[in-house]
Amino acid sequence: MKFHDPRAIALLNASVVTAGYVLLSFFTSCILHPASLSDFAMYGMLLVTGGLLFTGTYFFFRYTVDKFIYSKIRLIYKSIYSVKTQKTNRQRFRSSRDILDNVEQEVTHWGAEKQKEIERLKQLEEYRKDFIGNMSHELKTPLFNVQGYVSTLIDGGLDDPKINKEYLRRTEVSVERLIKIVEDLGEITQLESGQLYLNKVRFDIVAVTHEVVEMLEMKAHDKEIQVIINQPVKPVWVHADRDKICQVLTNIIDNSIRYGLDQNGRSKISFFDMDENILVEVTDNGVGIDQDDLPRVFERFYRTSRGRETSTKGKGLGLAIVKHIIEAHQQTINVRSTVGVGTTFGFTLRKA
Numbered sequence: 001m002k003f004h005d006p007r008a009i010a011l012l013n014a015s016v017v018t019a020g021y022v023l024l025s026f027f028t029s030c031i032l033h034p035a036s037l038s039d040f041a042m043y044g045m046l047l048v049t050g051g052l053l054f055t056g057t058y059f060f061f062r063y064t065v066d067k068f069i070y071s072k073i074r075l076i077y078k079s080i081y082s083v084k085t086q087k088t089n090r091q092r093f094r095s096s097r098d099i100l101d102n103v104e105q106e107v108t109h110w111g112a113e114k115q116k117e118i119e120r121l122k123q124l125e126e127y128r129k130d131f132i133g134n135m136s137h138e139l140k141t142p143l144f145n146v147q148g149y150v151s152t153l154i155d156g157g158l159d160d161p162k163i164n165k166e167y168l169r170r171t172e173v174s175v176e177r178l179i180k181i182v183e184d185l186g187e188i189t190q191l192e193s194g195q196l197y198l199n200k201v202r203f204d205i206v207a208v209t210h211e212v213v214e215m216l217e218m219k220a221h222d223k224e225i226q227v228i229i230n231q232p233v234k235p236v237w238v239h240a241d242r243d244k245i246c247q248v249l250t251n252i253i254d255n256s257i258r259y260g261l262d263q264n265g266r267s268k269i270s271f272f273d274m275d276e277n278i279l280v281e282v283t284d285n286g287v288g289i290d291q292d293d294l295p296r297v298f299e300r301f302y303r304t305s306r307g308r309e310t311s312t313k314g315k316g317l318g319l320a321i322v323k324h325i326i327e328a329h330q331q332t333i334n335v336r337s338t339v340g341v342g343t344t345f346g347f348t349l350r351k352a
């Protein structure tokens with residue numbers, strides 16, 4: 001029992017008061033009735049009244065100290081939780097063995113929680129600044145392009161058959177790019193705030209890969225890149241969100257075409273059985289990614305200098321979206337690459 005325990009305080013006070021009373025009574029009897037010192041009844045009386053006094057003062061002090069501490073603690077709790085403490089809490093405080101130690105623990109815990117919250121808010125603030133900075137940078141290029149083309153058209157270009165249609169077409173391309181950026185931004189904001197609802201179904205990942213490759217056929221054809229699917233013998237059934245996985249495949253295969261070789265380019269998609277999971281790998285023989293850049297390609301807005309040189313169209317959002325989708329499925333995505341040789345992106349999916 002520690003000294004600041006209400007029971008210890010009450011015990012000490014009760015002992016002091018009782019001892020004082022017993023001693024005072026004893027000496028008073030010695031002086032006023034010396035004969036009563038040999039009277040056992042007097043000792044009996046002293047014992048009974050002393051006992052009663054001890055019990056009375058013990059409970060009196062216990063009640064007063066408890067009440068005092070409770071009134072102080074209630075204020076601390078009120079400020080910590082900003083809630084009204086209820087009667088049940090009072091009960092809890094009273095019966096607690098070491099009330100002040102408990103409060104100390106709770107306050108320390110509360111302090112640590114608050115510190116964590118402050119760190120998190122600081123990080124969010126950094127993230128927000130970063131995000132807005134990147135976003136305005138990304139939006140500027142197509143916006144300035146639109147402004148340039150429209151100004152030229154207004155300043156007489158509209159009557160020039162050599163450029164009017166071409167400038168309108170370029171304006172359209174820039175506006176499409178703006179729309180795509182805004183859509184991707186909306187998606188990434190949703191994903192980063194954890195609002196991704198997955199509609200998991202059973203589907204054949206090989207069939208979906210064929211659909212995606214067909215969709216990207218024109219693009220591959222323009223860059224003279226051959227897209228090959230390493231066709232497994234049987235369908236490969238997985239349990240995942242079909243549309244989202246379609247988006248993942250589109251992004252990765254699109255990258256393998258976009259950052260692929262201009263001639264003799266090749267993009268190969270393979271499937272590997274891994275017990276509970278399926279590993280899907282997309283391998284190209286394109287420009288490759290420097291080792292220093294490898295861990296960063298999944299960051300939003302991150303583009304490698306090699307990537308920028310190869311294609312001016314990227315925004316650096318695709319892989320960030322892909323990573324969120326795969327992680328929402330509790331699966332993994334990884335990349336390996338050798339500059340001048342090629343790159344492989346691989347992700348896993350749960351077998352169905």
Ligand SMILES: Nc1ncnc2c1ncn2[C@@H]1O[C@H](COP(=O)(O)OP(=O)(O)O)[C@@H](O)[C@H]1O
Nearest residue numbers: 255256259297303304307314315316317318319
């Ligand atoms: N297959 C690849 N080969 C080489 N570099 C790649 C490949 N895939 C992605 N990258 C690099 O990673 C960056 C981020 O990719 P991504 O997020 O899809 O953005 P984007 O394609 O819009 O540039 C690219 O800009 C590029 O530098």
Ligand SMILES: [Mg+2]
Nearest residue numbers: 251255318319
């Ligand atoms: Mg991309």
